[in-house]
Amino acid sequence: NIMGFLFLAVQENHSSEPYRNVLKTPLKQTATSHSVLTEIQPDCQPLTTPPKPKKIPPADPWTPTSNLKMLISAASPEIRSREQRRELSNNTSQEHLSGDEYEKSQPSRKEKSLGLLCHKFLARYPDYPSTENDFICLDEVAEKLSVERRRIYDIVNVLESLHMVSRLAKNRYVWHGRHHLFKTLQALKKVGEENKYTQQMQMIKKREYEQEFDFEGERNEETARNFDSSEHSEMPFVELPGMEFHAASVNSRKDKSLRVMSQKFVMLFLVSTPQVVSLEVAAKILIGEDQLEDLDKSKFKTKIRRLYDIANVLSSLELIKKVHVTEERGRKPAFKWTGPEVLPESQDTKLETTSTTCPPPVSESIPSKEQCSKKLFPLRGKQNFTRHPSLIKLVKSIENDRRKIQSAPTSPVKSSASTDQNVSASPSKMAPVPAIAKHQLEGQSKKVRVVKMELSQSALECALSLPEAVPKPEAPLSTAPTQQPALTLPSSAGPPSHSSVSPVILPHTPPGVPYAIYLHPSQTHTVTTYSPTFMLQPLPCANVTGLKNINSKVLNKITSEEGDNQTATDDPTKPLTAKERPPIKSETSPQRGVKRSQALQENNLIKRFRSDNKSLNTSLTFFPSGYLIPLTQYIHDTKASSADKEKAGICSSQRATYSSPIAGVIPGTAPELKAVNIPAFHITPLNIMLSPTSIGAAPVVSNSCLNSSNTSSVRNPSPSVLSFTLQHVGLITAANPALQHVPAPSQPENVSHSSENTHLQEEKVSKNILQYIGHGGLSGKNSKSNSCKKPCVPRESQAQTATEHFFRTPGGPNTGSSLSANSDGTDRTSQGPLYIPQRKLEVSED
């Protein structure tokens, strides 16, 4: 059926109106379809304005994505049933019904959702317009979509942040579609790295974890301090080279929050290894930057609201999808990146791997060394902050590296004239695939992807991805493949980077089952950082348990998410948690006391770590201060339509170069969380995965550039340290040579699986949307509800609390002692690696 749907959809698409088509598709569904159409189409809309004839989308109607989604969702049984219900109610009521029914017929809240609205909006414009002359008139659009203009702003602002549209003048925007999307993402990733978002995220997670068990806040201060320092930066709107300044007026408000917030949000995805970002963490980071001080919950709440708005739009663009991260505290809303993998530049690209350029749908993306290269790019002057002088030095070295790297070849693809050498690098240009072909491919890929999802995503993806990934060994960093081809997941699922993860096999584990440890490259640096001393300290006290707890906590705290496929691994933080916990949870309460004590110890340890780390710490931080102003580049295409090229990935070609007027370096602080990192690993039944970072120890990994530049500077973790640590933790019995060496290839598979296991739950993204589309939403019930209003009391969200803790000590050293650790504590106590395995299994499924 699905296939059929797709087919239909596609065809329909050709016609001008996608939605309509889509709706129709459901022929099968019969009634439903009706309702759907109605709702969806603007024209039809019941309430509103009369009929403006809908405009046909200008050029290319083809928007595979949206259609596919819709179709898929349509296919879902759930939706259908709903539709049917709805339908029934509708039929009954239709126009003349009694009041209640009447209401029912009205569009439900969902039908008014920003996500749906955005879909409608996007349906009006082609993903890759052939001309850049697509103008958007806000009034017009608002009218057509029958929504208030305010809502259109929400959409447009986000699109603007991705450079999919740009403001021309008062009520006018130009539609660029996805032509610049990839480049924009590259730029954002770069900026995100420069801002050390990766570290910030880790820090936040770390903090959370710390809070759990520590009461006093001594060490917190440090953390806080770091954190504070890290924040602050004001990051202006990131612009792209060809289109930067529009009206002067526009410039003035460039740094508007929604736009910038959107960019930052995207950056988080691009720099985080798991590519899963929880709203909570995102909100904290975004807030942090603005002002450290007040973190009141209200602010946090507002931020969350905005993030939802942004997320809805990004979801419509299929760049992210909703998922849930499961933690000890429960599941938290999060989003997973499903957009193209962004690689830093590319120079040599090996081939066309078309995928490279054009970011294929998430899964296929190929990790590349490019990431590494990206780092290399010269920094434009934008960054303002830099931490300590020492850091500066690091920066320089990095720069040097970049230069070296840059040399890359280039393909002239876009004109690069403008800016820098970088431009040349566009990786992808290579494969001149006919645009059309490309489109098709993409479309196919999408389809494929979808299908996969339906079934077992991971498996398919792996298969697909592997091949691609493998080819390029060169990119040691990001992709795991190089070393271990086995890790299949990498590409699709996870962030490419994880791929780098190297599994380590532990020879003997108590359970008898061999464990593999994966470290996340990203974290690597962190690990590295740790001083041996620090590592040692734990020993004394450490009984296994304690250690375990710590680990688990850390893990948990950090994040646990699960994503469908890949994710699991990524999150260094959380993975364990899920697995371990489950079984044990029941006992929680009893052990609390124990925990406490342990916690204390842990705290001490941590503190120490921190202190050590601090000294050690050398991360770089850049904060962009000015707007990035890229040199313009023109994208004229040679022949192929620009669109094609772009699609192909050409876009990437010109990496933007930015000349930033303002460049400065500002010292930032380094946040750091070194200690924490270690703990994070995921344990799976078969193996234990450590965050890649930790793995840093492994030689192989070390090179990976995956993460931010910072990482690179630091790396050299000593394997020995790592092993040491592990031993302490109890994961490893004796020194394993294995640790030091990169793992054997064989395991990867296991690993991957395990990683997948995580329980990330994907929400059916479009589900809602589709629902509406498909059927009209809910049954009459809704309507009724409306009539009665209930008093709402503002509720404080739990999240806020967390936040508060987090922020609480901006300047001050201590953080609250409060630990909310309740729930978590329990589990942790006893879990050892041993337990984990079983858990893992459980979890994994979902």
Add this chain to the structure above:
DNA sequence: ATCTCCCGCCATATG
């Protein structure tokens, strides 16, 4: 009860 997030007031920016 919590998660989402729509709605639209109202401050600002633009023109």
Add this chain to the structure above:
DNA sequence: CATATGGCGGGAGAT
């Protein structure tokens, strides 16, 4: 000054 923008947060629908 009239509008166009868009920050913001109350409060209600969805789960």
